[in-house]
Amino acid sequence: MNQLIPLVHDELRRIARRCMAGERAGHSLHASALVNEAYLRLVDLQHVNWQNRAHFLAMSARLMRRILVDVARSKGYQKRGGGAVRVTFDDALAVTDERGEDLVALDDALRTLAGVDERKARVIELRFFGGLTVEETASVLQV
Template identity: 65%
Template sequence: MGGPVSDDRTHDVTALLMEWRGGAPGAVERLLPLVHGELRRLAKRHMAGERPDHVLQATALVNEVYLRLVDIRRVQWQDRAHFFAMAARLMRRVLVDYARAQQNQKRGGALRRLTFDENLAVTSDTPDDLIDIDDALRALAAQYERKSQVVELRFFGGMGVEETAEVLKVSPETVMRDWKFAKNWLLRELSRNSTGR
């Protein structure tokens, strides 16, 4: 995710996560400056698929994720990769919550085309698109939880195959099989949803 991270910095993040998990005072405050740059890169990646006039910007997205992270109780933090996987999930939730709020304000609309390119990049022109993607991922998770986690880590978390395999404790080959399956499954699901409107 992003550029290479030094072993010392990875160790510092993991150590602070363990302190946070143990309830050490000030651990979160010391952790946030270490992860801020990577969270901004992740937020910019999420925002790249949004309209240029989107009300939320990368900084606001990172701030909202900070607030939600601090509110999380009883997370058994494992390591840096686990932290960023959770941050990616929270960013997705923030954007979907925002899209649902927008959708509630503007009911109706014409038929839209939803697409993933072969690398699973999303073309999203409306709040409904993001909601459809989130709904499809939830449906995938209901049937194939690990495959859904692979999508979340790779697409939303920006993790590579090796890092995803490490987080999920599976082989890189399994990650690649799950990735291929999930992309095809999501494309079918999104296609069915967009033609069924």
């Protein structure tokens, strides 16, 4: 892993920037922080038989998406109370450009699709979140 990361760091940053493209301005994570968080999770993975570069990048893209979903869900928890005291709020004053709810909804939709057709869900994940080419996606999915 220590030898692999420097070789693919630029590619990981590209994937992170792609994942972050749909996020709101001022998101708590930046592309470099997303790469670092993914790296920490990749280091914790034990006994992974990395098949090739595309497999590694696909797993990295999946981890980055999971990190963003986890952050969005956490913020959703905080928005729904998270142990805070209940106060009156005027909806007319609400102004936000948050996209976390969209990310959570997208994750839910991908999970639903995976229940119907796992391969289609993986194709979407690899192509749109991972930025893999058609050939790289086919290689990861072994088709």
